[in-house]
Structures are given as structure tokens and as C-alpha cells.
Amino acid sequence: MRAVTAVIDPVTPGQDSRTMKALVYSGPGQRAWQPAPRPVIREPGDAIVRITTSTICGTDLHILKGDVPSVTPGRILGHEGIGVIESVGAQVSAFKPGDRVLISCVSACGICDFCRKGMFSHCRTGGWILGNTIDGTQAEYVRTPHANTSLYHLPAEIDDETAVMLSDILPTALECGVLNGQVKPGDIVAIVGAGPIGLAALLTAQFFSPAAILMVDVDDNRLQVAKQFGATTLINSTDGTAVARIMALTEGAGVDVAIEAVGIPATFDICQSILAAGGHLANIGVHGKPVTLHLEKLWDRNIAITTRLVDTVVIPMLLKLVKSGQLQPAKLVTHRFALADIMKAYDTFGNAAAERALKVILTA
Amino acid sequence: MRAVTAVIDPVTPGQDSRTMKALVYSGPGQRAWQPAPRPVIREPGDAIVRITTSTICGTDLHILKGDVPSVTPGRILGHEGIGVIESVGAQVSAFKPGDRVLISCVSACGICDFCRKGMFSHCRTGGWILGNTIDGTQAEYVRTPHANTSLYHLPAEIDDETAVMLSDILPTALECGVLNGQVKPGDIVAIVGAGPIGLAALLTAQFFSPAAILMVDVDDNRLQVAKQFGATTLINSTDGTAVARIMALTEGAGVDVAIEAVGIPATFDICQSILAAGGHLANIGVHGKPVTLHLEKLWDRNIAITTRLVDTVVIPMLLKLVKSGQLQPAKLVTHRFALADIMKAYDTFGNAAAERALKVILTA
């Protein structure tokens, strides 16, 4: 895990005696909407944001399974959110109290070598810290470090529900999947995994006018959603013939871009097996295990495989596309809850297949 | 293997009753310098070239072990060569008898979809066919298909020994290693494998002024050669501490570019273990087995892994650099033989470590 010691300062005593409610993780399987101290400015680059809208990410479910060791008991979860600035530290020049903001899932100092390269994901004092190594956005208030370069002004015409999709899921799909995959007009693209992130890749891949988008999943409901979102071909991979069918559909050539949107060896394997000579395999999935890479078949195939933790550098681009009407992120929203009902929202999101849930909106 | 049926036409009877001598493969472990029919024009795009200089590639040793099933007994080996045009087919407009030419290891029709993209390696009727699915260059004469786009005019000031390094080894090192790795000024580059191809990567990486080139091998002799060729740090990986030492040298950051120049799981593993966030792993090695890719560590590291069969599209660039004196490919030559002594040359090249052999020159 990247060092975040400069940001975490547990010894600063709470200057704010007021409490709030927040979704607190207390170890594997344990979460509760419970009182917590209201956050306070600790570093001069901090802002305190009153959350108006948040959501739940698949990563939050991983945390609850105990799969993310950097998250320790007592942590407030959540790394996506929209809100209003309450107060700012002495270094915050780009925002003032009352500003309506989008919170990036990735905090960026804007100064370190990685930030200067646009690799905010690897910021030496930031990266993915919200709801991970510091308290997050599934709360009434959140402290956001490096506010100048981690928050975004929101124009009035973009509603909260739309905007919160730009905290993580859409930048992740676009950067890790579509841009890394170098989707171009006329391409054949396969997206393996029709969950929220795969569907977000489907929406953003269309910015570049591929000729075909093949959607691969084991869940027919999700595939039907994919069809409505613009997929040209649906492949249910349950029976193990997905690779064969894709190769047949492409007359043996394979696909120009394969986007891995699940994070397990089986789906990575589909991706590497359907890649055309010269193709790109863009990994989005969070992998917990190694995979077998068939270099004995791929060494002479002129392919590229990429990985990426989202940098959220495309948030300004996405805001423009929302304003112009080219992107309707709220399509991904299937369920809406009051923030205070977040426990129910987790139940629904955690049972996504049966509930036909994609993204759930939490409104404060 | 890519279909090459349009090129192979075994039924055409020899119109030339003369014989020549050639290095013929007769099954695993079996090679001989023996009489063979002189090649004749079979397709209108063919040229017949009288070989003046050839060399032996590591791939030829793989073939002799029986590891390359597309090579069948009776095949004349060799895919590198310099020579003089003897005759040309009706479609050959760019060359005429008497022209001195460089033979690319990859044959390209120049017409198919892959050739139009510059992916000559995957030409639908070409690619690596010489010394593989058709007879090759370790002979007094060779038939070269698609001559217009597979041969290169050689200026008088470039000698044979220099030029033959541009048939395969230097384009491979530059395209698959250096260009795919995106080496840029100031980078830290690690090259794993100091054999001929790794050393060629070392020579060509310097076109882009990296700050450091770390050379990794198990053979101290080869590492010393690397030092003379411009490596800034030598790492003997015999004791299994190469990864730890490289991470220490880079203060835990890892390298910007790791070039895999061996082709076995152990060296690939070094490469994936030393990659900086945002780094590139450029594979050159010919792999016979799958590797384990540690996506559980790499999924969030913003890396790219590339593979490539050489396209030889950089031959014109390399010719310019040889003419201007920026590149001295003959540095790679350690031994010289008459072509008629190719059996001895194979003995030497096959015992490279003891013989301290890099590239061996065969002169007709």
C-alpha cells in the first residue's frame, strides 16, 4: 500500500464535538450506520464536505468480506460522493464553503512526481485513500485531503445522481478499459463482465464509435441491460463456449480490444483467448489471484496488456460530455435510498443479481 | 502457424537443373551442408538471391531441437542474409538482377490488411516463412517471395557483415524491446538476458538516451560485453537476488522499462517483479511455456505488457543510423566462417557460452 502517513494524523484531537451518522466497518461482515465524530480539518489542504449524495461500489463489498487488509475496523466506508463544502484548510484556494463539489475516488496532491505525470492513482500522499486508509463518503460529512486537486466544481445543470457516477465508475471504465484499450472507430470490442463497471465501459466505449461491442456475462438480465445500452452482440458464457463463439463471429480473427471487467482468472482467460493479432487487453478487474498468461501462444501476436488504477484525470472530459448530452450516467442507477437507509441499500446491492441492481443512489 | 499455402507450391518442377549447397534440416539434431536443387521463381513476386553473407539465429538452434513443428525435415534453414539478385519474377518492379540486397527475416506482401497496418509479421501470405515453411538463407541461393516489399537496397558503404545484422536481430531488439517498451530520455531500463538479442536491445535502447541501463544475466562474460556496449549496471542473477538488488538500486521504485530477452518463466518473472508503477514490460523472448502473471499485485500498477513478432518496419531507419555512424552492428560479431564451413559455425554458435559467441558471420 502506498504510504499515506503524511495525510493520516490520528493524534489531532477532534476540534468539533458534534457527531454525525456514518457507515462504519467493524471487521469482516460487520457494518453499521452509527454515530461518529464529525470530521475536522487536519491538514491545510483538507476540505470538509457535507455529503448530499453517495453510492456503494463493488469494492465496498470486497472490504466487507475482509479482502482488503488496508481497511481496518472502525473505518467509515465509501469513496464516491457529491456534496457541499463546509470548511476548508489554509491551502485550499480553489474551493470555498458553499461550493457544490464532486469528490474524486482518488486523492491527488498535484505536486509529487506521479501527480505531475497525471498518475493521480499513485500520488505519494494520496491515491485511493477515502474509505480505505482514511474515513470515506458514506457519511453525513467527510474530510477530503488535497482538496484543490481532488474535488471538482459542479455546474448547476448536472444533478447529484448523474454526478456521483463520475466519482469512480465512469472514469474507471473510460481510463482503464476504453482509453487503455485504445478503442477506435470500426473496432470490434469485447467486454467481459456486464456488471456496473462493464456496463460503464460499454457506455464510454461508444465515444469512439466501435463497429461492434460484444458483451460477455453469465447473467442474461445483465446482458439484456447491455443490449439497451448499445451492445451489438450478447454472449452468455455459462456454457464455456464463449471463446469459440467469439472466434467464430470474428471469422477466426479475434477482437481488437478485450476489456476485462470482472477480476478472476476465468474472465482474464477469455480475454487473452479472443485477442486478434495486434489487439489490446485492457484489465479493469480487481484481481485477488495470479493468472496464467499464455505467452507460448501470445509472444508473437503483437498484443498489449494493460492494468490501471483509475487516475480520474478524465473527470473534466466526462463533465463536458454530460453537459453536452453525449453521456447519461444515470442509466446505471437502478435503486434509490435515503442515506440513512444505507443498511438496506447494502442488502440490495449485495444481492445484485436477484435484485437486478446496478448502482444504488444514497441521498442525504 | 499462419497459412502460407499461396506461397508454398511444392509441385512446381525445378526449371533449373543445377544444384547448390545448403544447410538442410533432417529432423531433430540432424543438419548437414549438402547438395540441394537451386531455387527457381515460383510466383511472379519472387526473386532468386545469391547469398553473399548469412548468419545463424538462436531460433535455428530451437528448430534443431525439434521445438518448431512448422519446420519439417528437408528444409533449408536460415532467415537472415545479404546477397545479389540473380533473377526476378514478373511482379518484381523494385529490384533487378545484380542489385545488392538485404533480406528481411519477415516476408511481406504489402497488400493484405496486416501489411497495410505495418504488421508485416502477420502478413497473410508471408510473415516468418524463410527457413521455416519455405527454404531459407543458409544456402548458396534462396528464393524470396514478395521481393518488392521484403528486400532492401543496400548502399555500397554498408558492408555485408554490418548489413546482415539488420535482417532480424537489430529490428527485433528495436521493435519488440525498445519501441514497444517506449524507452525515453532519462528512463531506467532493465534488460533481462545479455545474449545477442539482449545486447542488440542494449545498442538500440541508447537511441533514446535512457539515464541507466541495467543488464541482467547469469553469465559474467556476457555482462562484461554489455558493459563495453554501454550498460551502466551489471546484475548477475545467478544467486536469485536480482529483483531485490534492482529494487534497492531504484530506491524501491522499480524500472521504467523491463525488456525480457530470454523467453523463460524465470526471466519473465524478474521483469514483472521490477516494474515501476506506470512501467512497460516489453517481451522479446520466444516462450515455449505459459507464465504466471501476478495480476493480484499488478492490477493497480498502471503497467503495460507487450509482445511482438518483428515486423522489420524499422530497417530503413536502421540503415540511416548505420550510414550516419550512430549504430555499429558489427560489434555483435564474434566469429567468422566461410559459408561452406557452416557445420563448424553451428558447433561454435551452439556452444555459445564456452565459445563466447554472439553472432557468427558466414561468408560465401
Add this chain to the structure above:
Amino acid sequence: MRAVTAVIDPVTPGQDSRTMKALVYSGPGQRAWQPAPRPVIREPGDAIVRITTSTICGTDLHILKGDVPSVTPGRILGHEGIGVIESVGAQVSAFKPGDRVLISCVSACGICDFCRKGMFSHCRTGGWILGNTIDGTQAEYVRTPHANTSLYHLPAEIDDETAVMLSDILPTALECGVLNGQVKPGDIVAIVGAGPIGLAALLTAQFFSPAAILMVDVDDNRLQVAKQFGATTLINSTDGTAVARIMALTEGAGVDVAIEAVGIPATFDICQSILAAGGHLANIGVHGKPVTLHLEKLWDRNIAITTRLVDTVVIPMLLKLVKSGQLQPAKLVTHRFALADIMKAYDTFGNAAAERALKVILTA
């Protein structure tokens, strides 16, 4: 003009005594649909194509004004066409009589240094020669040099009218305007000139999802067409306030990409005056005069200005996009004539504003 002597061989006597009808240029202002010898194979790379559909380009009008000195009296005009192969020379391996083909406006040998770089426009024995230095496609038959790399197979599902838009106008708009301009999602693009080429740029710019496309012209009819084709803002520049209005619309920032689609100093001047810092000016227009470049204002603006003669390397991409339904090139067609009525078609096309003509189709 690029040397084309290798292709022109006036001494070859006509082996075909039959005549055909063709649109012959006889000097400024003089054109006639008249008998001409049927073309014959002169070089082994040639094909003879029976034209089924052709069209007229703005360049043809320039020629008729006498503005293109490389076109000499007696020349058959036309560089766009669809047809059926009648016969092929000895070097033509990719096509055979009876094949239905798209004729690129640019002939490419596929062998020379420029062709190897994908710069077919500057092919040393090709480039724009059809209807220029050799006879063209506004005829019942045409000889196409370098057929292997200058013709394209047409799938049955693409009709002639659609396909002929891919000979020149759509590749030109996409390559010179959209790709050179590096249009990307969220961009503000201005296209100066709403004639056929500007409208083609408008259609192809949408492959990359710009947030806004501002269309600038002096003709309200054309601007209305632009609106139907996807322009987001229409600017009639007649009153000289176009620059001021565009700067106001962009809050003083200017546009990300300005595409010059006319070819006169006034329109180039609009483009250079509306460029944002970091912007791209992509010139499509054929210029007959120098322009004044305001480097005293632009030297510190981090801009790029590009020019290009179309290479038609995107024809395969465009064919995919037509097949997938992303592109409907026939939108550009406003008038249809029999090829034998080409004299009337020229009248209509030459009076485009009054006739509201964009592209006219000529069907044999």
C-alpha cells in the same frame, strides 16, 4: 508535381480498338461527353475497371477553371468511382475480372518509402494521378495503376452510391480534418465551410464525440443541412463577426479544433483567430494563395497547424463503419444523374448554392 513518368506511357499503342464515352477536358471552360479510346493495360500493376458509379468533386471545377496546370487538354476527368474489374495486369494478385471495387482517389504502389509510411498521397509513382496526369473515372472505363493497393473489395451490402463517397470525400474529411485535428470526446470543434467536404468533416468528427460542433459558412441553406447532420451551433459568417461570436460562445477560450474546409485566406484567418491555447488547426482546403500567419499572436499559444493530401488509409475503417451503420455517407447525395447526362450534372454541381447541391451521383 510528383513525378509520375513511370506510370504514364504514352507510346503504348491502343490494343483495344473499341471506343467508349468519357468527360474530356479540352482547356479552361471546355468539357464534353465524347468518344474516347477504351483504356488498356499498360503496366503489369494496372487494372481496367468498368465504371458503374462516379461523382464530381470540387477539384474538377477548379480544373475546369484552368487552375490546375498539371491537367492538360484531352484529359478525362474524375478521381472517384465504383466499378467492376474488366481485366488486370500480370502483377495484380488481389483482384480478378468481375470483382466489384472501390477506386481510391489516390494511387499507391505500396513499395516506395512514402507508401511504407502510409503516406500514399506522396507515392513516388502514384498519389493523385487519376483525372489529373492520367485519365480518370468520369468515363465508361478507367485504367487504375497499382491496382493491388489502390482498389478495395466492396461487400455486396454496400451500395454504389454509399461506396463512392469513400473514394475521396470521406477519407479526406476524416484524415485531413478530424484525425489531423485530433478531435477527442468533449472537444469544441469549429468547421469553417459547410460545403460537401466540411459536411463530411462534420459527419466523421462525430466518431469521436465532441461536445460541440460549430459550423461556419456564408450560406444559410448549407448551415441548415449542417444542423440536420449534427452541428450544434450555426454561425453565418457573412457579416464578419464570426470570430467575435465564437470567442463569446467559448467564453474567450476559443475552440479545441478548427477545421479549414474552404481554402482561401479569409477562412484560414477565421481558423487561426479562434484557436484555444493548445488547439489544433487542421487544414483541408486547397489553397491557391499564401496566407498571413499571425505568429506574433500564436508563437506562445502551443498550437499545431497541419496540412495533408488525403492518403485514403482510412478506407478500410470507413467500410467497417458503413457496414455497422455508424456512417451513412449517402446523406451527402443531393442529385442523381445517368453517367451519360454528366454534362447536366456538371451544370448542377457548378451552380451548387442555387441548386442546393452537395454530391451528385452518376450512374452508368
Add this chain to the structure above:
Amino acid sequence: MRAVTAVIDPVTPGQDSRTMKALVYSGPGQRAWQPAPRPVIREPGDAIVRITTSTICGTDLHILKGDVPSVTPGRILGHEGIGVIESVGAQVSAFKPGDRVLISCVSACGICDFCRKGMFSHCRTGGWILGNTIDGTQAEYVRTPHANTSLYHLPAEIDDETAVMLSDILPTALECGVLNGQVKPGDIVAIVGAGPIGLAALLTAQFFSPAAILMVDVDDNRLQVAKQFGATTLINSTDGTAVARIMALTEGAGVDVAIEAVGIPATFDICQSILAAGGHLANIGVHGKPVTLHLEKLWDRNIAITTRLVDTVVIPMLLKLVKSGQLQPAKLVTHRFALADIMKAYDTFGNAAAERALKVILTA
């Protein structure tokens, strides 16, 4: 000029009653080394730097001619410098008093839209302000706004004289000339202008191994320096035959990259006249007048013309190359003075041809 009102705050009273000496501009032709108030922190992002080394730029001479209207009487000149941090404002987290730093000629907030794109030159509250709209570095002390993202830590092994060449001249040459020109291995590069900036382009172009670098100037002394720095061909353009000679040298093809390093119509004209089809013209020169762009010759030549105010984003890369020994910037230094003798230094630098001056070093 970009708005810099947020940075300039003339009403803040001096909290520091001490004075220093500085080079003050008092109108065209008027400069003096005179007492001035020591600068103080005005904005929380500021640092005060004690200058240890500075230098004079050609732009300073332009200012003294009265050619830069944004520079008003009373201004301390200078935008290059090395020094030691005296004090920092509340927002400065990356530097502390005592740190030895390199001052970029361009100030960057790191927050605005341009900074996020790496276009520091167009920072909305920065850009080139030092020695322009705020006091500069030709003084004993300087206030540097946006210190976090405008200063660079200097390792002990890089001396001041070397480092100060990285404030402006080397980043300008590399970014505006070499990177914008896309110099690549084997290219033929022409640099028009062998003054300090042209010579810096010559040094940095070699990072990419061009086959030939043609240096064009009217001063034989400077051309001889260019030869020592690696130029392969020297062209004295005094007699007006430079274009003809370069075209002859390139066998009529022209150069791949032309770098304009003067800033007048005549030198721009040489550049546009020698460009190969597909070539790049990278402008570095500061132009005071428009130029005539021959689009009637260039519209079909597939060229790119770029302009750029330096962003100094390559400073980290250059620091690596200095440390590794690939770059010896001190080669550009011809004269050395005490900072207190800056009046003499200006005399020398202002008479560069006769004095054979390139860069002059000022040491405090």
C-alpha cells in the same frame, strides 16, 4: 497577456524593511543594479528564494528594447535562477527554508485546467510572470509564487551553473523544438539559428539520435560552436542560398524536422521552404511580426507547424539526464560574472556576436 491579478498585489505593504540589490528596468534602454525592497510572502503559495546563481536571457534584451509591453518601469528582470529557500507561505508543503532549488521560468498553480493538462505555460494565475508582470530573479532575493509546483529540489551533485540552464533555455529547446518537432532516430533535422536557444536545441535533439543535424546561421563563429556541439553540417545563410543548399544536400527531399530558433520572417521562411513531405516545423522563436505561410505550396505536403511557450514539464527528465552524464548544459556558458557585476554582464551579452557570448553566469 494572461490575467495574473490574483498573484500581483501591489497594495501589500513591505513587511520586511531590509533592502537588497536588483537589476531594475526603468523603461526602454534603462537598467540599473540598484537597491530595492526585499521581497516578502504575499500569497500562501509563495516562497522567498535567496538567489545564488542567475543568468540573462535574450528575452531580457527584448524587454530592454521596449518590445514587451507587459513589463513596466520599476520591474526587476530575470526569470532564471538557482537559490536557497529563505521562507515559505502557509501552502508550501514541498519545500522548507534551507532547501536548494531550481526556479522554473514558468510559474504553475498545479490546479487550473491548463496545469492539469501539463500546459503550465498557460496557468491561469501563472505562466511566464517572473521578470515580466512580477519581479524576477536578477536580484539577491526573489518571491516565487506557486512554489510547490514551480520550484525543483536540486541534488548536491548538480552545480549551480549547470542547473540554471534548466530554468528556461534547455526546457524551451527540448519542448518547443525537439519534442514538438518529434525528432526520431535517423531523421534529418535542420536548426535555423545557432544562438543559445538553437544550440540548446542541438544538444537536446541528440537525445533522439537523428542521422544528421544541419545548423543554419549567419555567424561562422556560432556555426563552429555548433560543430563542436554535434552539428553534422554547417550552413552559413548570409548569401541567401541556404534553402537551395539544403534541398541539394537532401537530394530534393527536404528535412524531416525544421526548428525555427530566431523569430523573424526570414528564418521562418527558410524553415517552411526546406520541409520534406510529412515534415514538422517546430517554432521556438519569439515573433514580433506575422509571417507569410505558403499554403499554396504546403496544403498537400502533410506537414505540421507547432508553436509553444515552454511548459518546463521536462525539468525532471533533464535533471535525470544531467545526473547520468548524458547532458552537459554548462557547455552553453561562455562568460561568468559576479551578480553585482550584472551591468557588465548585460553589456557582454548584449554584444553577443563580437563577444562570442552564449550564456553568461551571474553568481551571488
